[in-house]
Amino acid sequence: xxxxxxxxxxxxxxxxxxxxxxxxxxxxxxxxxxxxxxxxxxxxxxxxxxxxxxxxxxxxxxxxxxxxxxxxxxxxxxxxxxxxxxxxxxxxxxxxxxxxxxxxxxxxxxxx
Amino acid sequence: xxxxxxxxxxxxxxxxxxxxxxxxxxxxxxxxxxxxxxxxxxxxxxxxxxxxxxxxxxxxxxxxxxxxxxxxxxxxxxxxxxxxxxxxxxxxxxxxxxxxxxxxxxxxxxxxx
Numbered sequence: 001x002x003x004x005x006x007x008x009x010x011x012x013x014x015x016x017x018x019x020x021x022x023x024x025x026x027x028x029x030x031x032x033x034x035x036x037x038x039x040x041x042x043x044x045x046x047x048x049x050x051x052x053x054x055x056x057x058x059x060x061x062x063x064x065x066x067x068x069x070x071x072x073x074x075x076x077x078x079x080x081x082x083x084x085x086x087x088x089x090x091x092x093x094x095x096x097x098x099x100x101x102x103x104x105x106x107x108x109x110x111x112x
Numbered sequence: 113x114x115x116x117x118x119x120x121x122x123x124x125x126x127x128x129x130x131x132x133x134x135x136x137x138x139x140x141x142x143x144x145x146x147x148x149x150x151x152x153x154x155x156x157x158x159x160x161x162x163x164x165x166x167x168x169x170x171x172x173x174x175x176x177x178x179x180x181x182x183x184x185x186x187x188x189x190x191x192x193x194x195x196x197x198x199x200x201x202x203x204x205x206x207x208x209x210x211x212x213x214x215x216x217x218x219x220x221x222x223x224x225x
Contacts, residue, residue: 035213042116042202042204043214045213
């Protein structure tokens with residue numbers, strides 16, 4: 001069974017601060033995705049990273065896939081209250097078809 | 113609105129009741145999923161349907177019964193549930209290629225009393 005561990009589990013910061021959350025596994029994934037889930041809603045796909053070492057930017061969010069394809073990070077610059085939510089990483093294993101393995105999530109609270 | 117619609121949004125049911133959750137997508141996706149999301153636990157995959165055929169049943173108790181009459185609709189029939197089944201039940205769909213990710217509905221918040 002492939003497992004994804006996310007850290008930290010909870011993070012509370014002030015608006016304007018920077019933060020990084022992590023997604024780690026002992027397994028190799030063919031790709032990794034990040035989702036954000038706001039209260040009362042389902043998760044929404046933010047990005048897919050496919051190549052080891054790949055870096056993708058989405059406005060103030062920077063996503064990186066580890067060289068060995070076992071880990072990923074999400075860095076948010078100058079956090080805003082609208083960034084509040086649950087951040088989930090999900091990995092696609094080789095030969096897993098369309099199945100994704102989800103991590104436990106990082107719950108982020110950005111205070112004004 | 114994400115393109116995946118779940119009804120009802122909230123449901124309170126007794127342990128002896130029978131109810132059904134509904135999920136609908138018109139995105140042309142081939143795969144549909146049921147997930148359970150409990151507090152302090154990762155998303156738990158329950159069932160997967162590809163082209164209306166069930167391809168995954170993740171050791172889910174028989175008190176949960178899925179139904180996929182066509183590629184656009186997915187149901188989760190509930191009967192004789194337990195209080196520990198209270199959770200957010202999320203439906204998702206995908207085009208069958210993981211690269212495009214899953215599109216989730218807003219979920220049904222289920223409370224079993």
